[in-house]
Amino acid sequence: MLASPERRRQHQPWVDDVLHRLKGLDLRPLRAVIPPAGYVPDFLTPPPTSTPSSFENELEVVRATHPSQFVDELAWTVGDTGTPLAWRREMAPLHQQMLDEPEKAVRQITQLLRAYWRLALEPSWHKLHGGLVSDIRSRMRVMESSGAASVFSTLNERIGWHDDRLTVRSSYTYEETLGGQGIVLVPSVFCGPDVLTMLPPLQSMVVYPRPAVADIWRHHGEDRPSPLRALLGGVRAAVLEALVTPASTGELAAKVDVTPGAISQHVSVLRGCDLVTSHRSGRRVFHSLTETGEALVRGAEYSVGRVV
Structure with missing residues (x-):
């Protein structure tokens, strides 16, 4: 998307910010395995599992790619007539290096993905x-x-x-x-x-x-007050916002930076308002937004900065 001016239009506020952050980071090895069009090697996109996984855990799956799989998939990309000829010619020296030293290439790609994540995606994730x-x-x-x-x-x-x-x-x-x-x-x-x-x-x-x-980037980079925090208070609003991804009591406490006991009290109030639902799995209790809670969080995000 970053390499295509046409695709950038919907994401322009993010693009402007990210291109500035990425200055000095050599992304050519990533560009060599992610063509503008055509086949992208499958090792870069492991299918999601049924349970939430951290970026580091999924990156480890990429890092563990077997050299023979890397060579087969990169060779397929290089030979795919759906990839632009100009891109294949530009990347040919890098492709040859990667095919000659696949283990080194996988390590380098993994390191670049981690750096790219931290600069380009983690701040908005x-x-x-x-x-x-x-x-x-x-x-x-x-x-x-x-x-x-x-x-x-x-x-x-x-x-x-x-x-x-x-x-x-x-x-x-x-x-x-x-x-x-x-x-x-x-x-x-x-x-x-x-x-x-x-x-x-x-x-x-x-x-x-x-x-x-x-709509995601409507107010990107602007420091605006949260209407949800004005309505519910800082901690309860933070709990709802954190539960966009379901989490246990301990995980919520770490995210919101309060004690597990305080989390339990706040979740109890939010559950009583039908904004949060909870279930026990072994010794841990997991919490998630109800449909009403989700609508409240999403509505607050889209209303930030709106002039009435």
């Missing part, structure tokens, strides 16, 4: 992740009430669902009978306007653009 989780939850409610067909048919204009067949409009031709294996649906802030797919024998995955993505 709470906001980004909250919107993605909200999209997943809303589609789960649609699935529960109207079935899978209603979810597939509303994901994106490039995705279709007819007679139990899922189609994705793409420059590639591929057909597979899943046989009950299932598909992982992944909303993305930055993939638009494309819909990306991962195909068997790997876990089938469809990555689709999160709707209304430009």
Whole structure:
């Protein structure tokens, strides 16, 4: 997305900020494995698991890529006629170095991904992740009430669902009978306007653009008061904002920087207002937003700075 002026438009406030942060960081090794169009090596996009995972844990999956897998997938990228010829020519020396020393290349790519994460994404991740989780939850409610067909048919204009067949409009031709294996649906802030797919024998995955993505950056970089904190107080607002991602009592205490006992008291009040729900798993209690709590958090985010 950073390499494409056309894709930047929806994210311009973020782009302006991030390009300044990235000065001095040589991203060519990353650009060598992420073409502007065409096949992106699958080792870079391990499918999400059913339980929340930290960035470091998922980065470890990338770092553990076997050299033979790296060579096979990079060779596929280099030979893919869907990648721009000018890009292949520009990156040819780097590609050869990586193919000759795959273990070194994987280490370098992992280090750059960590640096890029810290500079470009981590400062905005709470906001980004909250919107993605909200999209997943809303589609789960649609699935529960109207079935899978209603979810597939509303994901994106490039995705279709007819007679139990899922189609994705793409420059590639591929057909597979899943046989009950299932598909992982992944909303993305930055993939638009494309819909990306991962195909068997790997876990089938469809990555689709999160709707209304430009709204995320409406007040990017502006220091504005939180209406949620004015309504509920600092700690309870912080608890709700932190629960965009479900968390245990201990995890919440660390995020909000108060004691577990205080978290329990605040969560009890929020639960009584139907903003939070809790369940026990072994010795730990996990908390998450209800539909009402989620709507309150999202509404507060979009109302910041609005002139009435």
